[in-house]
Amino acid sequence: MPMQVPIQNTGKPELIELPNVCPRCCHAMEPTVAATWMTRTQRVQVALRCGSRACGEMFLAEYDQGPGGRPWYLIRTVPENPERTVLPERVKQLSPEFASIFVQAEAAEALGLDRVAGGAYRKALEFLVSDYCVSVHPEALATIERMELSAVIQAYLPAGRVKECSQRSAWLKGDWTHYLKRWKPHDLADLKALIEVTVAWVQQELLAGHFLRSDGVAQPTKPALSR
Numbered sequence: 001m002p003m004q005v006p007i008q009n010t011g012k013p014e015l016i017e018l019p020n021v022c023p024r025c026c027h028a029m030e031p032t033v034a035a036t037w038m039t040r041t042q043r044v045q046v047a048l049r050c051g052s053r054a055c056g057e058m059f060l061a062e063y064d065q066g067p068g069g070r071p072w073y074l075i076r077t078v079p080e081n082p083e084r085t086v087l088p089e090r091v092k093q094l095s096p097e098f099a100s101i102f103v104q105a106e107a108a109e110a111l112g113l114d115r116v117a118g119g120a121y122r123k124a125l126e127f128l129v130s131d132y133c134v135s136v137h138p139e140a141l142a143t144i145e146r147m148e149l150s151a152v153i154q155a156y157l158p159a160g161r162v163k164e165c166s167q168r169s170a171w172l173k174g175d176w177t178h179y180l181k182r183w184k185p186h187d188l189a190d191l192k193a194l195i196e197v198t199v200a201w202v203q204q205e206l207l208a209g210h211f212l213r214s215d216g217v218a219q220p221t222k223p224a225l226s227r
């Protein structure tokens with residue numbers, strides 16, 4: 001749950017969500033805030049103490065803000081949890097909601113909460129695909145926001161391997177509640193693999209776009225809608 005945390009050197013509170021898993025003992029906990037700082041590069045750093053009595057050690061959480069005053073999102077905790085996936089910076093900037101929900105999904109999975117993790121991973125994928133499609137087709141924002149994930153993929157992702165993988169994924173072929181009833185551990189691995197493929201593809205698209213812009217080369221025309 002995001003909370004207002006006063007920043008010591010600006011005197012201004014910022015709305016941030018504190019981590020709920022300690023990167024030192026890897027247990028769920030409620031941390032206490034020891035110190036806060038706004039860096040020169042406009043990042044919020046929070047020194048925290050693990051709420052677990054068995055651990056109680058200090059760690060650091062660092063936050064960045066999405067473009068246009070979007071909510072602060074957790075970039076990393078220090079020390080890094082060795083089991084945590086490091087998401088590409090460009091992907092996190094494109095979809096802070098994806099990054100934030102993905103971190104929570106991993107934390108839930110680490111705690112053995114597979115069904116909670118499954119729902120969270122799917123929600124994360126939904127944000128990533130929607131935010132990417134809106135960045136390419138901003139005129140379709142209202143439509144994309146109302147669509148099911150599988151429909152967004154079908155309509156707005158250009159033809160290629162990511163689209164093909166999505167269409168084959170057990171998680172997207174049927175409706176979501178159906179899969180909650182017929183849960184298999186294999187399904188979670190399937191969904192995580194799909195997220196991995198999608199993150200790598202989005203990162204590649206963003207890098208290529210950046211390269212073409214910075215090189216002064218004209219950008220390619222956006223992919224045509226496939227419906």
Ligand SMILES: [Zn+2]
Nearest residue numbers: 022025050055
């Ligand atoms: Zn701890």
